[in-house]
Structures are given as structure tokens and as C-alpha cells.
Amino acid sequence: MKIAVASGKGGTGKTTLAVNLAYVTSHAVALLDCDVEEPNAHIFLKPEIREQHSVGVLIPEVNPEKCTLCGKCGEICQFNAIVPLPKKVLVYPELCHSCGGCMLVCPDQAVTEISREIGKIEQGQAGHIWFAHGILNVGEIMSPPMIKAVKHAVPPAELIIIDAPPGTSCPVIEAVRGVDYTILVTEPTPFGLHDLKLAVGMLRTLEINFGVVINRSDLGDQGVREYCDENSIRILAEIPDDRRIAESYSRGEIICESLPEYQSIFKTLIQTVVAKTDNKLKARA
Amino acid sequence: MKELVIISGKGGTGKTSITGAFASLAGNSVLADCDVDAADLHLLLKPRIIKKHDFYGGSRALIRNELCTDCGKCREVCRFDAIEIRGPVSPHSQKTYQVDPVACEGCGLCAYFCPAQAIQFDLALNGEWYISGTNYGPMVHAQLGMAEGNSGKLVSRIRSEAKKIAEEEKIGNLLIDGSPGIGCPVIASITGADQVLIITEPTLSGLHDLRRVAELTRHFHIPAMVGINKWDINEELTGEITRQTKELGLTMAGKIRYSRAVTEAQVKQVPIVEYTNDGISQDIRELWQVVMEELNKS
Known part of the structure; x- marks a missing residue:
């Protein structure tokens, strides 16, 4: 079973939730940190890294001896990543989406593909939690191939928790695609509400089941609750604005470890989500 | 014309609240919201849309x-x-x-x-972008469609339109609210800018993400300053961030204290400096002073 934690707005508590849910669950669990631009879950879990590998994407390489400068590669490329000039063909690796079109259309077999590193994956173990994260190389434009690589991991777990990046665009879509359920974390403020609506729109387009967790729930206004109510969206849990949580978070601690009184909120939450998803999966089977 | 981009690495450190406050303190500048997949600046600055444009970022296949x-x-x-x-x-x-x-x-x-x-391949509508008026100057912003991509291209479009307006109307400052992360939309927001202000927070995550985003600004040779928001949540880490900021060769521009007034101002949908004159607004004014001085130097 795959459950993603996502948010729309950044800094609402995705990583806190993902880490603490993994910490309290009794299932064999894996946590995949898919925020490859700014991965943070390892700060809290402090996993022992046992394996590391490079992630690459395919880019074209042009053999000038075979190339007849026909220009077909430049015609098919939608991303201006390969540009035929009068005397040679230029490749812009960062712009390439790895579709392979240039290689397929080249009539002279002058284009081959080579791998270009965009980041690395580290995996290991943190207590009972199997852990993996992706780290995008600084300066790389495209995070989705990196996220896809993290999601390819096949951990020995019955429950996989995915910590998604913020936003509602390509990286988040890649992170939540194919999951069984998504927990949307928000805060009860106008910014939180606005970005929640966008995230809900995204999940509905993708036809993914979801529920909402309201973090720092005693701040702000009633907008998020009213919106959820009007749109029949289930509020799964509320976590209060507690300065001790903020301080514990700042030091990179797991809340359920440093403030055990919060364990019950997270335990109930993960049990609820797992039970709901289990029923859905069984009904489908 | 000077272009300042406010980014953070980590999300939720206060970029938009601070950009909104700067807009108010600057009086007349061109504003751009480049956090196109979770744009919130309009909630504070209440733009009146003057012109609406469709955004086509790429093509999409359709089988007949x-x-x-x-x-x-x-x-x-x-x-x-x-x-x-x-x-x-x-x-x-x-x-x-x-x-x-x-x-x-x-x-x-x-x-x-x-x-x-049998397959059509036509330009796909990915979103809309707007030219608006606000009480603080013209604003360019956008709305990416549901589950749409091409956010980097949309960011580039917004920035170039905002620059055009600043030049045409001879407005000295362009303030840009960026997005979290270090990927495509962030790179599109900062390349070629005069200065970047990185807003961080004194948490281990904030520090970790600051280091990555600082590496990014260095990679693209853009001068960067650092502002620490909610500095009093963890004073020890604030000290550590200040130390590392210097070590990274960045300018420490200022510190902002934690205050619930930020959320209250957001609920009232006004920039924080118009909501209160308390300490936090003083902190932001001081930060703005330093940022302006640095911007004018660049």
C-alpha cells in the first residue's frame, strides 16, 4: 500500500507527518523522501545509509563522422535540446527530456544515447523504517526523473509512505502518481486554503483518494474547515500549534519521540488511513 | 531597474509574507509572483486584473x-x-x-x-497569466492549470513581462516572489537577477535547504543575501546560520522575530507592516533597508 503526504503550500508539515507516521506504525514500513530538491526526512530519521547509486537520464550524443547535417533531429525535438547548425549539431543536455526522438529519426544512425548523472539515491535503515531518498544535483532543472527513480525502489515493506515535494506541478504529480491514498497537509490560513484547493484539484484530476490534516490548527481562521465541509472532504486529524513542537522540529527530533503525548494522534491517523485504503483495495479486488 | 528575487529552498519560511511587506514599504515597484504552482501573493496585494493572457507552454498529443x-x-x-x-x-x-x-x-x-x-499534436493551454494593478504598483502573476506542467516557461514569461513593464513605466524596483526548492521554476526565477534574498528559519531543515539553495545561487553567479525568519524559535541555530552565511560568502541581511501577527495579518489579507507597528514590523523595515542598500550596490 502506497500513501503519499503532499501539501500545495510549502512548510505545512509534510515531512513531520511522514516521519512520525512511519515512526508510530506497527506495519513493516518504508519511507521514500521524494522531495529531491530539498530532502529533509533524513534529518529526523538519521538513517544508516547502506547503499548509494547514481541516477542518470539519457541524452543524445552525435557522431560527427556519421552525421550528414540533415537537420531531422532538430525538427523533431520539442525542447530545443538538439540544434543543427550549418557545420555541426549542438546538444543542450539540461534541456533534454530523454524522449529519444532524435535517435529514432536520424537516417544515418549518427545519434546514440549516453547517460548523464542528475543526482543520486541513498537507501538504508532507521530503526524499523526502511529509508530511501533522492538528491538532485544542484543546478539541474528537472526533478521528475529523479523522483521516478526514488519511487522505483522496491522496499521490503507492506506500507510505503511517500514524502512529496510542495506545489501542484510536475514534481508533485510524479510523486503522487499511482499511490493508493494521499494525505494533504495544510494550515488554517488563507495561503493554506488557497493552495489546498489547488492540491485538491490536482488529486481529483488524477483520481486519487485523499483526506486532509490541519496543522497548527488553533491558528488562523475557519476557511479550511468550511471548505472541507462544503466539498465533503474528510478532515483526518488536527495538530495544534505547540511551540514545543516547533522547537523539537527545529532540532531535527521526531515529535513522537520527544513529545510522546502526540503519539496517539499519529497512531490513530495512520490506522484510519490504512484501514480506509485497505477497504478500497479489497473492494476493487 | 533592479531585480530582487525572494526564495527560500525550504517551503513555508515566510517568502510571500515578506515580499508583501516589501511591496508595501517600497511604495511603488513592479511585483511578480513566480511561485506559479502555489501562488499566494495576490491574497495580500489584491491585484485588479487589467489583462488576461492564455499560456501555452508546450504541445500535447491527442489520438483521433x-x-x-x-x-x-x-x-x-x-x-x-x-x-x-x-x-x-x-x-x-x-x-x-x-x-x-x-x-x-x-x-x-x-x-x-x-x-x-491519427494523432493530433497541438499547443496545449497550460494556464493563464495576468497583468494587474495594485496599490503598490503593477503586478504580473499567473495561474497554472490543474495538474499542468511547464511552470519554468511560465515563470520566464512572467519575469520578462514584469521587466518590460518596469522599463516602460520607469519603475526602479522589481520584486519577485519565488518558489520553494532548487529546480526548474526556481532556476527560471533567479537566472540573471541582480540580487536574491534567501529567507530561512532556524531549524535543521531550514539550514540544510539554505545550503543547497546558496549553492544554486553560486552556481548561477547571482549575489545572495540571507534573512532569518522566526529567529527566536532556536537562538543557537540562528547563531549557526549566521556563522555559515558568512562562511558561504553571503550577506546577512537581517533577522525577523516570531510573531502570531503574521498569521493574523494574513487572515485580514494585508501586508504585515500595515497590520501592526510592533517589533516584527520594525524587524522587517530594518531588513528592507539593508536589502535596498545591497540592491543599489549591485
Whole structure:
């Protein structure tokens, strides 16, 4: 079973939730940190890294001896990543989406593909939690191939928790695609509400089941609750604005470890989500 | 004209609240919201939309089932798993091939290689962008469509339009609210800017993400300053961030204390400096002074 934690707005508590849910669950669990631009879950879990590998994407390489400068590669490329000039063909690796079109259309077999590193994956173990994260190389434009690589991991777990990046665009879509359920974390403020609506729109387009967790729930206004109510969206849990949580978070601690009184909120939450998803999966089977 | 981009690495450190306050303190500047997939600046600055434009960031494939011969070539060439097979829709076909618009990368290979010319490949509407008026100057902002991509291209469009307006109307400052992370939209927001202000917070995550985003600004040779928001949540880490900021060769521009007034101002939908004159607004004014001085130097 795959459950993603996502948010729309950044800094609402995705990583806190993902880490603490993994910490309290009794299932064999894996946590995949898919925020490859700014991965943070390892700060809290402090996993022992046992394996590391490079992630690459395919880019074209042009053999000038075979190339007849026909220009077909430049015609098919939608991303201006390969540009035929009068005397040679230029490749812009960062712009390439790895579709392979240039290689397929080249009539002279002058284009081959080579791998270009965009980041690395580290995996290991943190207590009972199997852990993996992706780290995008600084300066790389495209995070989705990196996220896809993290999601390819096949951990020995019955429950996989995915910590998604913020936003509602390509990286988040890649992170939540194919999951069984998504927990949307928000805060009860106008910014939180606005970005929640966008995230809900995204999940509905993708036809993914979801529920909402309201973090720092005693701040702000009633907008998020009213919106959820009007749109029949289930509020799964509320976590209060507690300065001790903020301080514990700042030091990179797991809340359920440093403030055990919060364990019950997270335990109930993960049990609820797992039970709901289990029923859905069984009904489908 | 000077261009300042406010980014953070980590999300939720206060970029938008601070950009909104700067807009108010600057009085007249051009404003741009480049956090296109979770844009919130308009909630504080209440822009009145003057012009609305469609945004086409790329093309998307569409299979015309009446022409499709079920050969499967499209599925064979697509590397993005975007061609799905469904049941028959007409008596002359066994299967129906369909493009999953969310998975489609817009490479066009399926259309190019379809032997029956059954695949249309047209520009896709990815969102809208707007030119607006606010009490603080003209604003350029956007709305990306649901589950749409091409955010980097939309950011580039917004920035170039905002620059054009600043030049035409001879407005000295362009203030840009960026997005979290270090990827495509962030790179599109900062390349070629005069100064970047990184807003961080004294948490281990904030520090970790600051280091990565600082590496990014260095990679693109853009001068960067650091502001620490909610500095009093963890004074020890504030000290550590200050130390590392110097070590990274960045300018420490200021510190802002934690205050619930930020959320209250957001609920009232006004920039924080118009909501209160308390300590936090003083902190932001001081930060703005330093930022302006640095910006004028660059």
C-alpha cells in the first residue's frame, strides 16, 4: 500500500507527518523522501545509509563522422535540446527530456544515447523504517526523473509512505502518481486554503483518494474547515500549534519521540488511513 | 531597474509574507509572483486584473480514434507511459488508444511516427497569466492549470513581462516572489537577477535547504543575501546560520522575530507592516533597508 503526504503550500508539515507516521506504525514500513530538491526526512530519521547509486537520464550524443547535417533531429525535438547548425549539431543536455526522438529519426544512425548523472539515491535503515531518498544535483532543472527513480525502489515493506515535494506541478504529480491514498497537509490560513484547493484539484484530476490534516490548527481562521465541509472532504486529524513542537522540529527530533503525548494522534491517523485504503483495495479486488 | 528575487529552498519560511511587506514599504515597484504552482501573493496585494493572457507552454498529443488502426506504434515509441489502451469505442477497432494528458511530456514522437496520421499534436493551454494593478504598483502573476506542467516557461514569461513593464513605466524596483526548492521554476526565477534574498528559519531543515539553495545561487553567479525568519524559535541555530552565511560568502541581511501577527495579518489579507507597528514590523523595515542598500550596490 502506497500513501503519499503532499501539501500545495510549502512548510505545512509534510515531512513531520511522514516521519512520525512511519515512526508510530506497527506495519513493516518504508519511507521514500521524494522531495529531491530539498530532502529533509533524513534529518529526523538519521538513517544508516547502506547503499548509494547514481541516477542518470539519457541524452543524445552525435557522431560527427556519421552525421550528414540533415537537420531531422532538430525538427523533431520539442525542447530545443538538439540544434543543427550549418557545420555541426549542438546538444543542450539540461534541456533534454530523454524522449529519444532524435535517435529514432536520424537516417544515418549518427545519434546514440549516453547517460548523464542528475543526482543520486541513498537507501538504508532507521530503526524499523526502511529509508530511501533522492538528491538532485544542484543546478539541474528537472526533478521528475529523479523522483521516478526514488519511487522505483522496491522496499521490503507492506506500507510505503511517500514524502512529496510542495506545489501542484510536475514534481508533485510524479510523486503522487499511482499511490493508493494521499494525505494533504495544510494550515488554517488563507495561503493554506488557497493552495489546498489547488492540491485538491490536482488529486481529483488524477483520481486519487485523499483526506486532509490541519496543522497548527488553533491558528488562523475557519476557511479550511468550511471548505472541507462544503466539498465533503474528510478532515483526518488536527495538530495544534505547540511551540514545543516547533522547537523539537527545529532540532531535527521526531515529535513522537520527544513529545510522546502526540503519539496517539499519529497512531490513530495512520490506522484510519490504512484501514480506509485497505477497504478500497479489497473492494476493487 | 533592479531585480530582487525572494526564495527560500525550504517551503513555508515566510517568502510571500515578506515580499508583501516589501511591496508595501517600497511604495511603488513592479511585483511578480513566480511561485506559479502555489501562488499566494495576490491574497495580500489584491491585484485588479487589467489583462488576461492564455499560456501555452508546450504541445500535447491527442489520438483521433476514428483514424486509429490499432497498430500500437505510439505506445512503442512513448517513453512516458502516456499511451493507454482502453476497450473498443467503434465496431472497426479492437482497442482504443488514448493519451493520458497528465503523463504526456509533449515530445510529439507518437504523432510523428503514427503511420495513419491519427494523432493530433497541438499547443496545449497550460494556464493563464495576468497583468494587474495594485496599490503598490503593477503586478504580473499567473495561474497554472490543474495538474499542468511547464511552470519554468511560465515563470520566464512572467519575469520578462514584469521587466518590460518596469522599463516602460520607469519603475526602479522589481520584486519577485519565488518558489520553494532548487529546480526548474526556481532556476527560471533567479537566472540573471541582480540580487536574491534567501529567507530561512532556524531549524535543521531550514539550514540544510539554505545550503543547497546558496549553492544554486553560486552556481548561477547571482549575489545572495540571507534573512532569518522566526529567529527566536532556536537562538543557537540562528547563531549557526549566521556563522555559515558568512562562511558561504553571503550577506546577512537581517533577522525577523516570531510573531502570531503574521498569521493574523494574513487572515485580514494585508501586508504585515500595515497590520501592526510592533517589533516584527520594525524587524522587517530594518531588513528592507539593508536589502535596498545591497540592491543599489549591485
